[in-house]
Amino acid sequence: MTDGSARVWWRFLRNPGAMLGALILAGVVALAAAAPLLYPEGPFEMVGRPYAPPLSEFLLGTDMLGRDIAAGIAHGARISLLVGCVATLVIVLLGTLIGSLAGYFGGRVDSVLMRVTEFFQTVPSFIGAIVLVAILQPSLASVIGAIAIVSWAPLARLVRGEVISVRNREYVQSCVALGMGDARIILVQILPNVISTVVVAASLMVATAILFESGLSFLGLGDPNIMTWGFMIGAGRAAMRTAWWMVTIPGIAILLTVLAINLVGDGLNEALNPRLKQL
Amino acid sequence: MTTPNPLLEVEDLVKHHHTPAGAVRAVDGVSFAIGRGETLGFVGESGCGKSTLGRTLMRLHEPDAGTIRFEQRDVTRLGRREMRPVRRNVQMIFQDPYGSLNPRRTVRQLLTEPFQVHGIGDAADRRERVGRLLERVGLHPDHAERHPHEFSGGQRQRIAIARAIALEPRLVICDEPVSALDVSIQAQIINLLRRLQRESGMAYLFISHDLSVVGYVADRIAVMYLGQIVEIAPKAELWREPLHPYTRVLFSAIPLPSPPSQARRERLSLKGEPPSPIAPPRGCRFHTRCPHAMPVCREQAPALREVEGGRQVACHLVGAA
Amino acid sequence: MPQSLLRVRGLRTEFRSPRGSWFPVVNGVDLRLEAGETLAVVGESGCGKSMLAYSIMRLVPRPLGRPAGGEVLLGGRDLLQLSEREMRAVRGRDVSMIFQEPMTSLNPLMPVGEQVSESIREHESCTSGEAARRALELLDLVGIPEPAKRFGQYPHHLSGGMRQRVMIAIALACRPKVLIADEPTTALDVTIQAQVLALLDRLKREMGMGIILITHDLGVVAEWAQRVMVMYAGRKVEEASAEEFFGGPAHPYSRALLASVPSPELVLADGDHELTEIAGTVPPLDRLPQGCAFAGRCPRVQDRCGEEQPVLRPFGSEGRMVACLRADSPRAGEIGR
Helix, strand or coil: CCCCHHHHHHHHHCCHHHHHHHHHHHHHHHHHHHHHHHCCCCCCCECCCCCCCCCCCCCCCECCCCEEHHHHHHHHHHHHHHHHHHHHHHHHHHHHHHHHHHHHHCHHHHHHHHHHHHHHHHCCHHHHHHHHHHHHCCCHHHHHHHHHHHHHHHHHHHHHHHHHHHHCCHHHHHHHHHCCCHHHHHHHHHHHHCHHHHHHHHHHHHHHHHHHHHHHHHCCCCCCCCCCHHHHHHHHHHHCCCCCHHHHHHHHHHHHHHHHHHHHHHHHHHHHCHHHCCC | CCCCCCCEEEEEEEEEEEECCEEEEEEEEEEEEECCCCEEEEECCCCCCHHHHHHHHCCCCCCCEEEEEECCEECCCCCHHHHHHHHHHEEEECCCCCCCCCCCCCHHHHHHHHHHHCCCCCHHHHHHHHHHHHHHCCCCHHHHHCCHHHCCHHHHHHHHHHHHHCCCCCEEEEECCCCCCCHHHHHHHHHHHHHHHHHHCCEEEEECCCHHHHHHHCCEEEEEECCEEEEEEEHHHHHHCCCCHHHHHHHHCCCCCCCCCCCCCCCCCCCCCCCCCCCCCCCCCCCCCCCCCCHHHHHCCCCCEECCCCCEECCHHHHHC | CCCCCEEEEEEEEEEECCCCCEEEEEEEEEEEECCCCEEEEECCCCCCHHHHHHHHHCCCCCCCEEECCCEEEECCEEHHHCCHHHHHHHECCCEEEECCCHHHHCCCCCCHHHHHHHHHHHHCCCCHHHHHHHHHHHHHHCCCCCHHHHHCCCHHHCCHHHHHHHHHHHHHCCCCCEEEEECCCCCCCHHHHHHHHHHHHHHHHHHCCEEEEEECCHHHHHHHCCEEEEEECCEEEEEEEHHHHHHCCCCHHHHHHHHCCCCHHHHHCCCCCCCCCCCCCCCCHHHCCCCCCCHHHCCCCCHHHHCCCCCCEECCCCCCEECCCCCCCCCHHHHCC
16 A cells, blocks of 8 residues: 555556456547547548448448548547546546545444435436436536436545544544644545545546446437447447448447556556465 | 543443344443553453454544543544544554555645645645655665565555554544554564554554464553453553453463473463344343352453553453452 | 474565565574474564564465565474475464464354364365364364364354464364464463363374464463473564473563563562563564664663674573574573563
8 A cells, every 4th residue: 555656557558368458448538638639520420421431531421411431430439538537527526525524433423324325226227317417408417417316425434444544543532632623634634544445446437437438329318419339239230230330439448448547447456456466 | 440541531432233133232342542652452252342442543434422532632522524633643554464555546645635634734745645655664765666566565554554654643542453464564564553652752542363463562551352352451460460261261271382381370261252233232241151150240341440550351250359 | 302393484474564665573593492392482572473474384365475584394294395285284274373263263154063074084085074074073182172062163152262262273183293372361361271272282292283273371381381482573582481480581672571460479578579560562663773672772772782683592401592682691699580
């Protein structure tokens, strides 16, 4: 836990899986960043004849309306990453706040917060997200909000457990004995010792959030004005038998991105908590 | 003994831990006082409540009943904010030098925290104070930028001591401060604690299971059994002649490093196991294991009574003699 | 000289450093144990005393460590040459070991009586009824009250002292010739410690065992051991009878160790008498200095100590050994504490 960051990086860099994941992820990020330059006309523009297979005049072919699938993939990457990161950020903030308050103060605060957390945990998360988006009207913000609301509870529980274990360490007791304020103890003494767990959990949550977003878009619950991978699969599924690429290519994009994030997450876990791997 | 103008006065302090199995009566009616610059040792076996006592005095646990007076002021129910100035004067050293320092902070950060919390000095002044503190505990000022894991157990305990004395407290509660250390390192830390006390005149409440260490460090010793003090006396008197039957057993069990041929003492052994602190025996808590138990011991709990020369004993036998 | 019960010669065990090289944690240790004798092995953490025990038992953790030479002779056999299978039969039957923390060495999911009878059946063919009967006897022998009731209880029902007694019962199940006790009472309270050590002493005499008592507590050594062996940085630096050792240790490290414990005389001598400190800390074993490993902390160090590795040599009376260039014949005034 007390290793210098140099050693953590070293362990991460030596992990082939993590490096592969990081490489793929870097590719996705580069694609997302370059999307407006590569495809300035946007993903909805009908640029060619419909049903063009890959490697014809278009690298990845076109869909049934003649839209360039490569443009969709590039612009969809922006949305996937945006939703994944923003939703995770909200989850981390919410989960850490609730988890650390419950863990640190214990007693009644803990019981109330944990009952709330349990309530959110018992709702099946994907169905919960569908209901929320349906109520709130599909938009990018409502999708992100819905994903965050149905996913923070497990993180809050995780943080609470870690905070309780750190809270009882003697160095925290010695800060109480010093007269240090609660906020300072939580922020300066406890959270830095919990952060590695949160980072690992959050990295895996990015992947889940991307899957959720794709699922919602597939069901037609995404923002109708935004091109996403899930939307592409949903739109292409009617033509799956005749034009496999409309479904398969965005599917591979989701698969690769989620796999890459999971590899990075596992790599972070091993780098930050090396004891799990030893012996 | 009534210490005139005591630094810390504790009366009938009670602290129970609530567990699914019932209330553990960890501290169950403890009264004593510590004078300025004095070292009061607390000994007893695991589960006697000595550690809980230290933490309750520090208000890391909230007391269930009784009063804690520090410099004549009742601090038993002070809120966190009102407690802060008191904490400046009462500090604590923990047993585990690996657990009592935040692994992510540097030594400088660890030693600056006391000044930050109490708003003492500016940055330059705090820097200088940290340097002085490190020197006082026998470390090099250059060590300030390192993290705790770069130090040995003994050095870490020195850092913990520096942190505890940073605010020049009048009382330091030492909870098994040398138990996790090797003997040669124990001697270093004990000597350091004694030297610091000579320099600054602070009082120690020294909790340990090691009777030799407590005997060496303390002026007076309190012996605890199942949440209560059974005997409290100046250390020389206690070593020469323990009065309470439990104290006698405890002292006879200390293995002494002297040639086997010399001083073969009579070894008193104790029957059975300590009773559960959830349901301590009625009457005298020691009667179930006491070799001298009388009918009255089963019925009536003996009070801690003054005997002679500043000694207090809680035993029907001693009172009658 | 009659054949010793256990003889260890030139035992060496190595560990791998983070940088990949091997360094000794037990470095050429000789040891002799007679029947009915308690030999104490003392030293501070990292001196190699526990690894010595693990090496004799051939329980050195792999791949962190490896045996690297020497002999462990028991009943005419060298334990280091046995196959793993043969060694398994030796453990528990000929040599047993008890550990500091009985909770981690007991199976939490099995009643304690069954754990004792299991260990009997491990080494001897007998019916389960027979094994259970003997397990009950053993629980009684180690002083567990109401053994029939305790037989069916799980380790977490028992106190620390009771668990250690169960461990002893398991260790003694097959009447081993040698018992290695690694800090058997360190986790226990003083009154319980006295009970457990008295028990070991009684069983040793009744069964004619030899005990290797590994401890850091010199008081325990003085009261229960007949011979003392001091280890520092993986080597034996002194060996003596308990009487001679506590009368006047010869090695400067032994002397400092003894002087750093608060004695009753110090307790009663009111005043500013300081405890003797040993300066510095034990050097890391993978970076030992040249010459004597204690030289950096030794109050009597000379130039020579930094160059020459002191060998163990006879010192004074029969069987007494010390590894120090400066340990000359004991003079009365110098050696007292």
